[in-house]
Amino acid sequence: MMGCSGFRLFVSAYxxxxxxxxxxAALEAHLQVCAPCRTLLAEEKEASAxxxxxxxxxxxxxxxxxxxxxxxxxxxxxxxRALRWMAAAAAxxxxxxxxxxxxxEREKRLxxxxxxxxxxxxxxxxxxxxxxxxxxxxxxxxxxxxxxFFAGRVPFALTLPDYPVGPGQSKSYRLExxxxxxxxxxxxxxxxxxxxxxxxxxxxxxxxxxxxxGGSLVxxxxxxxxIESVSGLKVITWxxxxxxxxxxxxxxxxxxxxxxxxxGSDQDRRRLDRFPARPGI
Amino acid sequence: MSDxxxxxxxxxxxxxxxxxxxxxxxxxxxxxxxxxxxQETYVRAFAAKQEKAPDDNIRSWLFTILxxxxxxxxxxxxxxxxxxxxEAASRLVASEDPHVLVHREETRQRVARAVGELPESFREVxxxxxxxxxxxxxxxxxxxxxxxxxxSRLARARLQLRRILARxxxxxxxx
Numbered sequence: 001m002m003g004c005s006g007f008r009l010f011v012s013a014y015x016x017x018x019x020x021x022x023x024x025a026a027l028e029a030h031l032q033v034c035a036p037c038r039t040l041l042a043e044e045k046e047a048s049a050x051x052x053x054x055x056x057x058x059x060x061x062x063x064x065x066x067x068x069x070x071x072x073x074x075x076x077x078x079x080x081r082a083l084r085w086m087a088a089a090a091a092x093x094x095x096x097x098x099x100x101x102x103x104x105e106r107e108k109r110l111x112x113x114x115x116x117x118x119x120x121x122x123x124x125x126x127x128x129x130x131x132x133x134x135x136x137x138x139x140x141x142x143x144x145x146x147x148x149f150f151a152g153r154v155p156f157a158l159t160l161p162d163y164p165v166g167p168g169q170s171k172s173y174r175l176e177x178x179x180x181x182x183x184x185x186x187x188x189x190x191x192x193x194x195x196x197x198x199x200x201x202x203x204x205x206x207x208x209x210x211x212x213x214g215g216s217l218v219x220x221x222x223x224x225x226x227i228e229s230v231s232g233l234k235v236i237t238w239x240x241x242x243x244x245x246x247x248x249x250x251x252x253x254x255x256x257x258x259x260x261x262x263x264g265s266d267q268d269r270r271r272l273d274r275f276p277a278r279p280g281i
Numbered sequence: 282m283s284d285x286x287x288x289x290x291x292x293x294x295x296x297x298x299x300x301x302x303x304x305x306x307x308x309x310x311x312x313x314x315x316x317x318x319x320q321e322t323y324v325r326a327f328a329a330k331q332e333k334a335p336d337d338n339i340r341s342w343l344f345t346i347l348x349x350x351x352x353x354x355x356x357x358x359x360x361x362x363x364x365x366x367x368e369a370a371s372r373l374v375a376s377e378d379p380h381v382l383v384h385r386e387e388t389r390q391r392v393a394r395a396v397g398e399l400p401e402s403f404r405e406v407x408x409x410x411x412x413x414x415x416x417x418x419x420x421x422x423x424x425x426x427x428x429x430x431x432x433s434r435l436a437r438a439r440l441q442l443r444r445i446l447a448r449x450x451x452x453x454x455x456x
Binding site: 008009010011012013016018043044047048050051052053058059060061063064065067068069071072073117121124128133134135181182183184185 | 291292294295298299300301302303306312313316317319320321323324325327328350353354388389392396407410411412416417432433435436439442443446
């Protein structure tokens with residue numbers, strides 16, 4: 001026959017209404033004859049009532065709600081806006097910075113599709129970082145330091161470029177640092193830059209984890225760029241050399257400026273000058 | 282899945298945002314981490330939904346994803362110190378008499394402090410049961426353990442909570 005120690009385990013479930021059948025009947029019979037267990041039941045009920053009365057009714061912060069709703073109901077961008085982005089995309093395409101491909105190749109535009117999860121995450125991450133809500137895990141303007149931080153933490157090799165500038169020149173962009181961002185079953189690399197006070201965000205993951213999709217497509221040689229506007233930000237996603245990139249920047253950073261993040265040398269600038277600062281619509 | 286059913290699924294999923302955020306806060310105890318946790322939960326839910334649609338209990342399914350994300354994250358990162366105070370950054374829904382609210386807030390803070398002293402395994406099961414009111418069956422699914430474990434863990438969690446509250450009451454009485 002079960003003693004008090006056995007019944008005590010049942011009391012909590014009894015209070016929760018989860019005890020049924022023979023167990024419930026046995027406990028109720030035991031409570032009739034056992035004062036200590038009746039006391040325990042009263043205490044359990046009191047504790048449950050206290051917990052229930054004290055239930056924290058949390059309300060998600062508005063920024064989080066906005067991000068989740070953006071994920072749930074991604075806006076389909078107009079072709080008009082996507083076209084305005086095209087030159088920036090071409091410039092960024094040039095900035096396939098681990099490969100260094102030439103720009104100016106034949107462009108092939110394809111029909112726009114729904115934006116990708118990676119693009120949405122890039123925008124969310126960019127907005128949070130811009131608002132000071134996303135602390136960096138490594139803060140450094142030295143690419144080798146940030147690259148070293150990611151080594152072993154993300155399931156791919158990422159080497160950030162460091163383009164030299166001439167004497168008396170200064171870089172028009174500044175590396176600020178990076179952090180890990182949860183993405184699917186692993187981590188993506190988030191790299192923060194700033195140019196003329198405006199943040200530029202780069203999200204990198206392996207091509208096996210995410211492939212660019214959605215937006216308007218622009219073909220540049222072997223590379224395909226997905227260009228879209230999400231929540232008022234420019235987003236360009238592409239895959240190259242086994243990695244998938246998503247670059248989000250503020251509207252104020254126009255055209256070829258964005259690619260200076262990756263290609264800031266004089267030689268690169270001359271090549272980028274072929275793109276208008278504000279691409280025509 | 283048709284566009285209409287996907288829309289309905291996503292609307293329901295978003296309707297559980299506040300609850301998921303509260304649970305994430307109770308686990309992470311830090312607002313930015315909780316937000317990351319919730320966001321990752323939705324990213325995974327929407328990605329999975331494109332291929333597999335759970336027919337029922339989307340709410341329980343979302344909590345299961347969140348709990349799994351948290352557990353996996355904990356395995357990879359240094360766990361949050363238990364000495365960290367729960368962050369009181371989230372707003373409480375308030376629409377009642379101010380005096381009632383003040384009393385409730387005092388009670389809430391007292392209980393929240395006591396819950397905060399519990400080990401994570403007790404904290405999560407108590408909150409999922411007493412705040413989110415999941416059934417033991419759902420709890421077993423969310424926490425990935427047998428229903429019997431849920432029952433015994435809840436009993437031990439309540440016992441420990443009562444002891445902490447009693448200790449605090451004695452302190453208040455002595456003060």
